[in-house]
Amino acid sequence: MKIFKKRTILALTITSLILVTVWFARVQAASNFFSEIKLIIQVYQIIQNEYIEKVEPSKLIEGAIKGMVESLDDPHSRWLDAEEWKEWNVEKEGEFGGLGMVVGVRDNFITIINPLESTPASKAGLKPGDKILKINGKSTEGMSLNEAVAKLRGEVGTQVTITIKREGVPELMEYTLTRELIKLPNVEKKILEDSIGYIKIIGFTNENTSKELRDALTSLKKMGTKSLILDLRDNPGGLLTQAVEVADLTTGRWWNC
DSSP states (O other), X not given: OHXXXXXXXXXXXXXXXXXXXXXXXXXXXXXXXXXXXXXXXXXXXXXXXXXXXXOOHHHHHHHHHHHHHHTTXXXXXXXXXXXXXXXXXXXXXXXXXXXXXXXXXXXXEEEEEEEOTTSHHHHTTOOTTOEEEEETTEEOTTOXXXXXXXXXXXXXXXXXXXXXXXXXXXXXXXXXXXXXXXXXXXXXXXXXXXXXXXXXXXXXXXXXXXXXXXXXXXXXXXXXXXXXXXXXXTOOOBOHHHHHHHHHHTSTTTOOO
């Protein structure tokens, strides 16, 4: 009985030490956290009290949040402000007024990645790799992708002028294009020789990608397609959920690839 009591007391002592250690670690972590937050508050107060111009509190808070996310140095993580979130939802819907091209940032300039078929961009002869040096006369050097997209999109029927630099062409080219209603296609399909099916996934930008792929796969199978080429070149990415659903659809249970 005495041995049992001693073991019980020892177990309780060890448990208490563990709990105290955990508690102390949490207190220390909380202390460090509040110390860092205090520094942020101090900077905020200095700007509000000493800066030459009045700054909206929401702008400072959003700047701090954006800075935290950017400090991760992760190209797949970024903070969306209200305007960027609005643009993201427009893309998810799959329709907007624009020129019909996928763009990105290359060498610090806005660059065309892929002009979509039967859109103002493709009709004008714009090509992948074309650098957009100016939009309506404003240089795109150092311009954010979101700012460029906002300038290229607009009300259907309105015009936008872009200045293009094409590799191998010494002179700059200027195009004035009329915005049209762009319905983002996610999938293009066709049949090649020897009953080989070809599907190009343009992007995972909106929530219709997996549905369009499923329809394309079903259509190609009905046409007697025996194998498949899945083309993901120049795909800018998009919704992770759609990428996962597309991966499920293109497994061996559908095709021998």
